[in-house]
Amino acid sequence: MNNKDQIDLLLAIKNEEGLDIPDQILIDILSLHREHQYEKERSTLKQVTTLIEDHLDQLSIENNS
Amino acid sequence: MKFQTINLLNFMPYRGTHSVQFPQDPTRNVMLMTGDNMRGKTSFLNAIRWCLYGEALDRSRHKIDNLKLINTEAAKLGEYEMSVSISFSEGEDQLEMLRLVKRQDEAQIPLVEQHLVETTDLTLNGNPQTADEISNIINRIMPSEISRFFLFDGELLQEYESLVVEQARQADQIKERIEQALGVPALINARDELKVIQEDATKAQERDARKDKQTKSKASQLAELLASQELLEKERAGINEQQTEMEKDIGTLQNELSQTEAVQRRQHDIDLIKTNQKNKETALDTIEVDIKDQLKTLWLAVLETRIKDKVKAIKQERDRIQHEYQQFASLQEQQSNLTKSLESEECAYCKQPLKQQERQAIESRIADIQSKLGNESPNYEALQKLTNTVDLLNNIKGQGEISRVLNLSKQKQGLRVELVQLDTRLAQLEEEVKGFDTSEISRKRKRLDQTLVVLEQSRNKARELNEKLGKNKEQQGAISKVIKQASGASSRRSSTKVDIVNMLAQIFERGIDDLRDSVRDQVEQTASSAFMQMTTEQTYQGLEINKNYGLQIKDQHGDIVKLRSAGAEQIVALSLIDGLNKTSGRLAPIIMDTPLGRLDPKHRENVLKYLLTMAEQVVFIVHEGELDREAISRAGIANRIGGEYQIQRISATESTLVRAGA
Numbered sequence: 001m002n003n004k005d006q007i008d009l010l011l012a013i014k015n016e017e018g019l020d021i022p023d024q025i026l027i028d029i030l031s032l033h034r035e036h037q038y039e040k041e042r043s044t045l046k047q048v049t050t051l052i053e054d055h056l057d058q059l060s061i062e063n064n065s
Numbered sequence: 066m067k068f069q070t071i072n073l074l075n076f077m078p079y080r081g082t083h084s085v086q087f088p089q090d091p092t093r094n095v096m097l098m099t100g101d102n103m104r105g106k107t108s109f110l111n112a113i114r115w116c117l118y119g120e121a122l123d124r125s126r127h128k129i130d131n132l133k134l135i136n137t138e139a140a141k142l143g144e145y146e147m148s149v150s151i152s153f154s155e156g157e158d159q160l161e162m163l164r165l166v167k168r169q170d171e172a173q174i175p176l177v178e179q180h181l182v183e184t185t186d187l188t189l190n191g192n193p194q195t196a197d198e199i200s201n202i203i204n205r206i207m208p209s210e211i212s213r214f215f216l217f218d219g220e221l222l223q224e225y226e227s228l229v230v231e232q233a234r235q236a237d238q239i240k241e242r243i244e245q246a247l248g249v250p251a252l253i254n255a256r257d258e259l260k261v262i263q264e265d266a267t268k269a270q271e272r273d274a275r276k277d278k279q280t281k282s283k284a285s286q287l288a289e290l291l292a293s294q295e296l297l298e299k300e301r302a303g304i305n306e307q308q309t310e311m312e313k314d315i316g317t318l319q320n321e322l323s324q325t326e327a328v329q330r331r332q333h334d335i336d337l338i339k340t341n342q343k344n345k346e347t348a349l350d351t352i353e354v355d356i357k358d359q360l361k362t363l364w365l366a367v368l369e370t371r372i373k374d375k376v377k378a379i380k381q382e383r384d385r386i387q388h389e390y391q392q393f394a395s396l397q398e399q400q401s402n403l404t405k406s407l408e409s410e411e412c413a414y415c416k417q418p419l420k421q422q423e424r425q426a427i428e429s430r431i432a433d434i435q436s437k438l439g440n441e442s443p444n445y446e447a448l449q450k451l452t453n454t455v456d457l458l459n460n461i462k463g464q465g466e467i468s469r470v471l472n473l474s475k476q477k478q479g480l481r482v483e484l485v486q487l488d489t490r491l492a493q494l495e496e497e498v499k500g501f502d503t504s505e506i507s508r509k510r511k512r513l514d515q516t517l518v519v520l521e522q523s524r525n526k527a528r529e530l531n532e533k534l535g536k537n538k539e540q541q542g543a544i545s546k547v548i549k550q551a552s553g554a555s556s557r558r559s560s561t562k563v564d565i566v567n568m569l570a571q572i573f574e575r576g577i578d579d580l581r582d583s584v585r586d587q588v589e590q591t592a593s594s595a596f597m598q599m600t601t602e603q604t605y606q607g608l609e610i611n612k613n614y615g616l617q618i619k620d621q622h623g624d625i626v627k628l629r630s631a632g633a634e635q636i637v638a639l640s641l642i643d644g645l646n647k648t649s650g651r652l653a654p655i656i657m658d659t660p661l662g663r664l665d666p667k668h669r670e671n672v673l674k675y676l677l678t679m680a681e682q683v684v685f686i687v688h689e690g691e692l693d694r695e696a697i698s699r700a701g702i703a704n705r706i707g708g709e710y711q712i713q714r715i716s717a718t719e720s721t722l723v724r725a726g727a
Contacts, residue, residue, distance in 0.1 A: 006248065009583060010576050017575075019568045026572060029259075033251040038208035039201050045258045052262065052569075056562055 006030055025055050066207055066653040067682055068113075068153045075139040075147040076115070077108035078720040085109075085722060087654070087682060088707025095677060095705045096684040098722075099692070100712030105720040106686045107218060109712070110658045114216055116149035116164045118209040119183070127320065131166045131181050137718040145175055155206045161188045162203065207653050211246040214646045215680070219635070219659035240613045246649050247584045249577065256573040263566045267291060267541055270559040274548045283551075287544045294537050301530045304523055311520045318513040325506050331494050332503045338491045342484060349480045352473050359470045366467050376458045383451035390443040400434045403427050542567060584648055585610050592616055592637075592644030599636050599671045608640060616641050631663040639672060643679055654682035661691045666699070673700040 010026050028051050036042045068087040073079045088096050100106045111121035111129075121129045135147045150163040163186040168175050175181050187199040194202060207215065244250070268291060274284035322329065406413040407427055419427070545567075549560035593607035596618075605626075606619040616637050618626040629637065639660065646655075660676070661669045673696070676683055685692060697703050709725035 005583075006251070006576075006580065009579055010572055013572050013575050013579060014568075017571065019572065021565060021568045021572075025565075026569070029255050029569065029573075030251060033255040033258075034248065035205075037248070037251040037254060038204040038245075041197075042254070044254065045261060048255070048258050049262055052562065052565060055565065056558060059561065060558065 025051055066153055066155050068654050070152045072150045073112050075136040076112050076149055077134055078105040080136040080138050080719045083722045090707050093705055093707030094682050096708040097706055098686045098710045099689055101688055104712045104714055107658050109686055110216055112149045116151050116162055117203055130178050132178055159190050211649050211651055214642050215653045216656050219657060219662055243614050249580055252573055252577045252580055259566055259570040259573060263570055266562045266566050270563045273559045279551045280548045283544050283548050290537055290541050297530055297534050304527050308523050311516050315516055318509050322509055328498050328501045329506055331498050335494050338487050342487050345480050345484055352477045356470055356473045359466050363466050365461050368461050372458055379451055380455055383455055386448045393443050396434050396438055400431055403431050587648045588644040591647045592640040595643040596640040599675050601667050632668055635663045655680040656684040658686040669696055670700045673702055
């Protein structure tokens, strides 16, 4: 199953569950993990945390403006 | 991925240097490598595996130590350098991978693995890569988990048969490897990391909520739940650790026991024979007691023969007297009736009055009877005596006893012969298991059974803990929501973070299940299509997949075919490989060792044709009996062969690779 199929699958779940979360963050987390899934030493936790923090910053800017 | 060249140095039976060029022409993309058994076919497959992933596997799929991989003849001459290099392309990139082993200290003869040193080099478009990057680059191009579907040993295809048994332990491991190959780990890893972030975010929310009067009490509740979660997770981690240990132990025991299977079977036969011997010895004792009992009355048989004529004469005399007695009684009755008729002047039978003529006839008949009866009556006492004598003599019977004793003796003889045969077989079996510690094998079997029971109990405990953790998380979620609604500025960001991470974790959690279903469907479809092209039984509907990716054949009614031949198993396994191969979305050379072993000529033809469509580069490593010229020409693949090598024997421990036509 390729990256696009897996993205479609996650987006479909998001829509079905009616969850209010941007598509891009899902796409970014999945792509990151697909890229590193066979690596024994991964450093993805830090990168996922950064993706979430960036999204929170974005939300905060939107709320303040 | 496309292989170009492989170079071997002192690798397994290939002493010295050997080089193999892979076909590059897309229209002649098949390479044929032939060799007899034990010449080094599997070693060639192992050379590729070892170079790329650093592991060569034995038939039990266990890693072979480097020390054992070095060619024996080379080692005897003190040549402890072994290497394999492969040049290959991936898309536009050109790569060259080299794995090399040599002795740590030139002055020392390597006795253990630590006396050797292993190094790897990889160049990408001519640029050397760092040691840390090498494994990642190779795994990005062809993950080791996926390589098993490209570099595979036909003789190990049967391991996929265990997938049909949903409870099989081996099935769990293969299922995990299949899912790794199909991209499920990306979602699993993401979900696991999101859980870590979720926990940190909840802790941050709890800290922030403490600062706010409105949410302080909820923060305490959340803190309690977090503390309880920590304890439960600690307990679960302990259990997981124990389970891993137990699984490792089970794997080792199963492997050790599988290696002594033949011994175990013989030991089982020995136990059966010993039980059988005991039963037969008991039966022999019973027969001997019976024979003794029968012998006590056997003298009657001798007497019976001797008195036979005497008894016959007595019986005849008795019968004669008895006949006389019956006649006398009948005449007496007639005389009485006739006398009554004369006295009453009417017929004693029909009650008609007697005429003169009739009276005279009756008087004459009475006179006749009187003369017959005479003066003496039969000797009743003699008759009684003779009857008693015959009864007594009839009790003397011995012929039955003789045949019974003869029968028992025959049985006894038969049992003795069987006992001798059992003794001989027992001696043979005991000789075969000599040198093996059979009691140690029994102890291992017992330990395996016990560990399996404890593992099941541990799994139940883990399920209980997971349920508790699930409830704990639900409660945390509910409290987090309350905090978020009532939160002031201080805890707004942490509450939003909890919310986002919860949503992400929820999506990835469900995504894992949905992805599994989706890849299973995809594997089922592609494997079914492959199966229908390879099987000669065209009435089949295809294949059905189970939770473990085990495939079962559907007959013309859509019912599962319960019994499959060895050939059918191989076709199903190859179909699964193709299904997984295509679902994994990777393009790589397929290198197959003994892929056609169990197939009949028609299936071989179908499989050969189909395998050509499976990849851009196909290497068949076969023995001549498996794939001869006739089969190649029947399958119409002769013009697809772009390279051919023969593995030739030099000695029992040395082989060489010879290019055909060279």
